[in-house]
Amino acid sequence: MARPGAPRRAVVVLGALALAGALVAGLAPAAAAAPPACRVKNPTQDTWFATWSGQALTRAIAAANPGDRLNVFGRCRGSFSIGKDLSVFGTTNRLDPTILDGGGREGVLFVNERVTVTLTLNDSRLTANTARGGGGGLFSEGVATLNRSRVTGNTAAYGGGILSVNTLPLNQTVVSGQRPRQLRLLAAVTGL
Numbered sequence: 001m002a003r004p005g006a007p008r009r010a011v012v013v014l015g016a017l018a019l020a021g022a023l024v025a026g027l028a029p030a031a032a033a034a035p036p037a038c039r040v041k042n043p044t045q046d047t048w049f050a051t052w053s054g055q056a057l058t059r060a061i062a063a064a065n066p067g068d069r070l071n072v073f074g075r076c077r078g079s080f081s082i083g084k085d086l087s088v089f090g091t092t093n094r095l096d097p098t099i100l101d102g103g104g105r106e107g108v109l110f111v112n113e114r115v116t117v118t119l120t121l122n123d124s125r126l127t128a129n130t131a132r133g134g135g136g137g138l139f140s141e142g143v144a145t146l147n148r149s150r151v152t153g154n155t156a157a158y159g160g161g162i163l164s165v166n167t168l169p170l171n172q173t174v175v176s177g178q179r180p181r182q183l184r185l186l187a188a189v190t191g192l
Helices: 006-032 055-063
Strands: 038-042 047-051 069-073 075-077 080-082 086-090 099-101 109-111 116-127 130-134 138-140 143-152 155-158 162-164 174-176
Touching: 038 055, 038 075, 047 055, 055 069, 055 080, 109 116, 130 138, 138 143
Parallel strands: 069 086, 075 099, 080 109, 086 116, 099 116, 109 138, 116 143, 130 155, 138 162, 143 174
Antiparallel strands: 038 047, 038 069
16 A cells, blocks of 8 residues: 555655756846847937947948937947947946947047047946057047946056047046056046
């Protein structure tokens, strides 16, 4: 004669194992999730660009007309050069900030001379960039404005985070953790 409690214990043990497996499976994607892809919308032209690298931002800058607005989402890796008047906006979502990440390459953002660029990154960052010369995070020969942005953890021979040879207002912007020698701004900085 079989004991009546044995099947019930087996069901309880199997149920507990299934629940544990479901919890682990539910946590696994969050732990292994890759950073969000680089996505850029040009609302002026109603166009979207998306890649798992910084190519989306490179293509969006190339396709933009002077005066266009670019909305940038996710992590865009690479070096980006802006040679026309643009407004670049990051996301307002603090849980999924816009990150322009140089990945240790030659600076992340270069603004050409005779160009006016407004960067409103909204609690987002220019980070992890290295430049042999100056301006690891931002090197501006034009007129750039940084609004609600963070320039952190960049390296250059001089101007680790920012090197500007023209006007560079910083509004609600933090510049920190720059290496090696100094933060160097070659023009008057307002809005600090």
